[in-house]
Amino acid sequence: MTFEIHLLGPPRVVRGGTAMPAPRGRKVWGLLAYLLLREAPATRAHVAGLLFPTADDPLAALRWALSMLRRLVGDPGVFRDDPLTCAWAEPPVVDVLALRSGGPAQARALGDLGQDLLASMDFPGCPSFEIWLDAQRRHARGAAESLLREAALARLARGDADGSADLAARLVALNPYEENFQALLVRSLAVGGRGVEAARQAAACRELFRTELGVEPGPALDAAMTATTSTPTAGAVTGRPAVRALIEAGEAAIGAGVLQAGLHCLRRAVTDASALGDGALTARSLAALGSALVHAARGSDEEGATALHRALACEEAEPATLAKVLCELAYIEFLHGRYDRVEVWLAQADVVTTEPAQRAAALSVRGSTLSDLARYAAAQHALGQALDFARDERRRSYVLSMIGRAHLLRGELAAAAETLDESMARATAAGWTAFIPWPEALRAEIDLRCGDLPAARTRLEHAFALGCQIGDPCWEGLSGRGLGLLLAAQGDAGGAVESLLDARRRASRLPDGYVWVQAYILDALAGIGIARHLPQAGTWVAQLAAIAQRSGMAELTVRAAAHRWRLGDQAGRDAALALCASVDNPILAGLLT
Numbered sequence: 001m002t003f004e005i006h007l008l009g010p011p012r013v014v015r016g017g018t019a020m021p022a023p024r025g026r027k028v029w030g031l032l033a034y035l036l037l038r039e040a041p042a043t044r045a046h047v048a049g050l051l052f053p054t055a056d057d058p059l060a061a062l063r064w065a066l067s068m069l070r071r072l073v074g075d076p077g078v079f080r081d082d083p084l085t086c087a088w089a090e091p092p093v094v095d096v097l098a099l100r101s102g103g104p105a106q107a108r109a110l111g112d113l114g115q116d117l118l119a120s121m122d123f124p125g126c127p128s129f130e131i132w133l134d135a136q137r138r139h140a141r142g143a144a145e146s147l148l149r150e151a152a153l154a155r156l157a158r159g160d161a162d163g164s165a166d167l168a169a170r171l172v173a174l175n176p177y178e179e180n181f182q183a184l185l186v187r188s189l190a191v192g193g194r195g196v197e198a199a200r201q202a203a204a205c206r207e208l209f210r211t212e213l214g215v216e217p218g219p220a221l222d223a224a225m226t227a228t229t230s231t232p233t234a235g236a237v238t239g240r241p242a243v244r245a246l247i248e249a250g251e252a253a254i255g256a257g258v259l260q261a262g263l264h265c266l267r268r269a270v271t272d273a274s275a276l277g278d279g280a281l282t283a284r285s286l287a288a289l290g291s292a293l294v295h296a297a298r299g300s301d302e303e304g305a306t307a308l309h310r311a312l313a314c315e316e317a318e319p320a321t322l323a324k325v326l327c328e329l330a331y332i333e334f335l336h337g338r339y340d341r342v343e344v345w346l347a348q349a350d351v352v353t354t355e356p357a358q359r360a361a362a363l364s365v366r367g368s369t370l371s372d373l374a375r376y377a378a379a380q381h382a383l384g385q386a387l388d389f390a391r392d393e394r395r396r397s398y399v400l401s402m403i404g405r406a407h408l409l410r411g412e413l414a415a416a417a418e419t420l421d422e423s424m425a426r427a428t429a430a431g432w433t434a435f436i437p438w439p440e441a442l443r444a445e446i447d448l449r450c451g452d453l454p455a456a457r458t459r460l461e462h463a464f465a466l467g468c469q470i471g472d473p474c475w476e477g478l479s480g481r482g483l484g485l486l487l488a489a490q491g492d493a494g495g496a497v498e499s500l501l502d503a504r505r506r507a508s509r510l511p512d513g514y515v516w517v518q519a520y521i522l523d524a525l526a527g528i529g530i531a532r533h534l535p536q537a538g539t540w541v542a543q544l545a546a547i548a549q550r551s552g553m554a555e556l557t558v559r560a561a562a563h564r565w566r567l568g569d570q571a572g573r574d575a576a577l578a579l580c581a582s583v584d585n586p587i588l589a590g591l592l593t
Contacts, residue, residue, distance in 0.1 A: 002015070002017065003090050003093065005092045005093070005094045006095045007029075007036070007094065007095060007096045007117055007118060008096055008115045008116070011118055011119070011121075013073055013092075020072055021072075023068045023069070023071070023072050024068070026118075026121050027123070028065050030118070030133070031047070031066070032069055033133070034129070035047075035079060036096075036097070037136055040083075041084055043083045044082045044083075048061065050129045050132075051123070052065075052126075053126060053128075066079050066084075073092070075088060075090070096143075099113070099140060099143045100139075100143045101344060113147065113174075114174055117140045118137075127574070128575045130571075131564075131572070132578070134549065135548075136549075138546060138549040138550040139550060139551075142338065142550040142551065143340050144174070145178070146338040146340065146341050147341075148167050148174070149171055149180075149184065152167035152188065153305055153306055154312075156188055157310040157313045158313050161192030162188075164184075164192075165192060165194070168184045171184065171185070172185050176208060177208075177209075177212070179217055179218060179220060180301070182202075182205040182217065183220045183221050183223075183224040183302050184224070184302055185201055186201050186202050187224035187225075187303070202225060205217055218509065218510050219299050220300065220302060220303075220511050223300070240281055242272070243269050243273045243281050243285065244281070246265045246266070246268055246269035247266065247269045247284065247285055247288050249265045250263070250264075250265030250289075253265060254292045259292075259297060262296070263289070263292060263297065266285060267289060269289070270282065270307075279314045279315060279316030279317070280316045280317060280318050280321070282311075283316065283317035284321045286314070287311045287325045289307045290306075290311060290325070290328060291308075291328050293307060294308075294332060298472065298473070299511065299512060300512070301335070301511070301512035304328075304332070305332055308325050308328055311325045312325050320358070323355075324361075326349035326352070327349050327353075327365060329345045330342045330346045330362070330366075331365050332512075333345065335514050336512070336515055337372070337515030337547070337550070339372065339373055339551060339552055346365065346366055350362065357389070357390075359386075359389040360392075360395050363386035363389065364382075364386040364398060364399050367379045367381075367399070367402060368383075368402050370382060371409075373554055374409075375554075375584075376406050376584050380403060383399050384403070386399045387399045387400070393430035393432075394430050397423045397424075397426040397427040397430065397435060397439070400426065401420060401423040404416045404420035404423060404439060404442060404443075408420075408442055408445060409555065410584075410586065411586065411587045416443075417443065420446070423439040433466070434472070437466045437467040437470070437475035438474070438475055440460075440462065441459070441463040441464075441475070441478040442478070443459055444479075448489060453490065459482075460479050460486060464480060473506050473507050473513045474514040477517050478503075478507070478521075480500070480502055480503025480506055480507075480521075481521045483503070484496045484498075484500035484503060484525075488528050493532045496528055497529070497534065500521060500525040501525070516551075516553065519547045519548055519551075519553060522547065523544055523560075523563075526544055526559075526560075526563045527563070530566045530567060538567055541560055541563040544559070544560045545557065545564075554579065555583050558576050558579045559588075561573070562591040576588075576591070
């Protein structure tokens with residue numbers, strides 16, 4: 001017998017194909033959603049205060065709602081303990097959970113992915129619950145978009161450009177201001193031979209961005225009109241060794257910073273491997289090209305993802321190639337803040353990964369993702385394992401920077417300084433100059449917190465200048481954030497806001513920037529705006545909440561709620577306290593006093 005709980009759109013419970021009778025009122029549905037979507041079990045007192053704050057006897061009201069919930073789901077044994085746990089006799093399929101962890105096949109079974117969690121239900125008199133519900137709705141919308149995007153890329157990789165365009169059009173309808181979705185639609189139309197429609201869509205996107213956002217789309221939109229994952233060259237090479245040589249030459253050129261020559265070699269390798277009919281070699285060349293587009297060609301993540309999906313579609317792909325592709329796809333999701341999809345890809349990578357370098361890469365992405373989500377203990381465990389497997393100095397430098405960042409965010413400044421210093425030393429020894437601004441900007445924040453403003457300025461100016469020379473939006477944004485905080489510490493509030501706004505523009509100028517950095521800048525901007533009573537502060541807080549809630553960044557969601565409280569919304573403090581309990585960071589308690 002099938003047992004389904006549908007929370008997207010009008011909620012319902014279905015057993016054996018028959019909808020169960022709906023309960024009276026909305027609180028039972030709200031209670032069911034909260035208990036199913038909360039990561040840790042909640043106490044009865046906490047849930048009663050959240051959903052029945054004005055009742056004469058909140059616990060009695062909760063007991064009544066729980067009895068209605070058990071009748072609704074047809075399982076008298078669930079939710080009887082304290083804390084309340086889901087001890088199902090028969091575990092249900094929950095649509096919103098499937099949305100977060102499933103694949104394109106599951107997405108097709110979920111119906112309209114554009115529907116909101118609990119439809120349009122509201123819960124007057126329960127302000128803290130409504131803050132939580134708003135966050136969950138944003139998260140569900142983001143998960144739906146991620147799944148549609150993934151399905152569109154998979155269809156494009158299989159040669160179904162029309163099917164990809166249909167899904168991409170749904171994406172654009174859901175979120176027309178996401179440049180990556182617009183570029184994917186244009187690319188799908190162009191690859192399918194619908195050049196006129198592609199040009200019209202690109203023109204419509206430009207007009208929308210100009211009139212509504214006051215900005216121009218980035219180069220990814222233009223590239224989508226013409227870019228493909230391979231470019232034919234004059235004549236195919238004569239054998240497999242020559243294709244392998246092209247891959248090696250392309251990777252070496254990109255490693256040396258010669259991007260266009262490297263991409264030319266890799267595109268030719270794709271074309272020539274395909275001409276030879278060698279599926280394994282085609283997958284390997286596509287994996288190399290996709291990786292290069294993601295890591296070296298800024299603004300090209302979506303084209304890189306297309307190449308990686310094509311590699312994944314090659315039935316003859318070798319395990320080492322699959323491991324690389326899956327890890328790279330997870331890394332793209334990590335950068336874009338689509339964290340639910342990260343573990344979907346990494347779980348598949350774990351099955352085919354055998355080499356220590358592959359394990360280190362996968363664990364570094366997993367640990368970084370967990371850190372963004374403020375699951376610090378799990379993050380440090382994964383990053384520690386990545387460090388054990390890593391043999392390459394660049395990988396070790398990256399992992400150490402993420403370990404140092406986690407220490408910094410938790411206020412463990414001595415451990416953070418030691419780890420970040422080692423990260424910079426290893427990057428320098430490995431000649432990885434392009435990476436140094438990341439740990440250097442984080443290290444400067446420690447100087448700021450310790451009151452050493454001259455040292456902070458020296459590090460931040462170096463990191464910012466180097467980031468600008470490299471042209472990396474993330475490095476520019478993070479170091480610009482630090483310069484803004486430095487100006488604030490020196491009493492220059494106007495200069496601080498100007499610097500932070502500039503940092504935000506830099507961090508988001510390309511569609512594949514690191515979303516966590518953008519949210520981190522907004523947190524600093526909101527804090528200064530509230531302290532200086534600036535009229536824009538409320539807008540910055542709302543923008544921070546939207547990014548954090550959509551992605552599931554727990555700590556930054558708490559910070560957004562705390563900012564709301566400082567703006568005069570008491571429900572913000574109550575929500576922050578409720579959310580704070582699930583985040584292992586002692587610093588957060590100080591935000592609410």
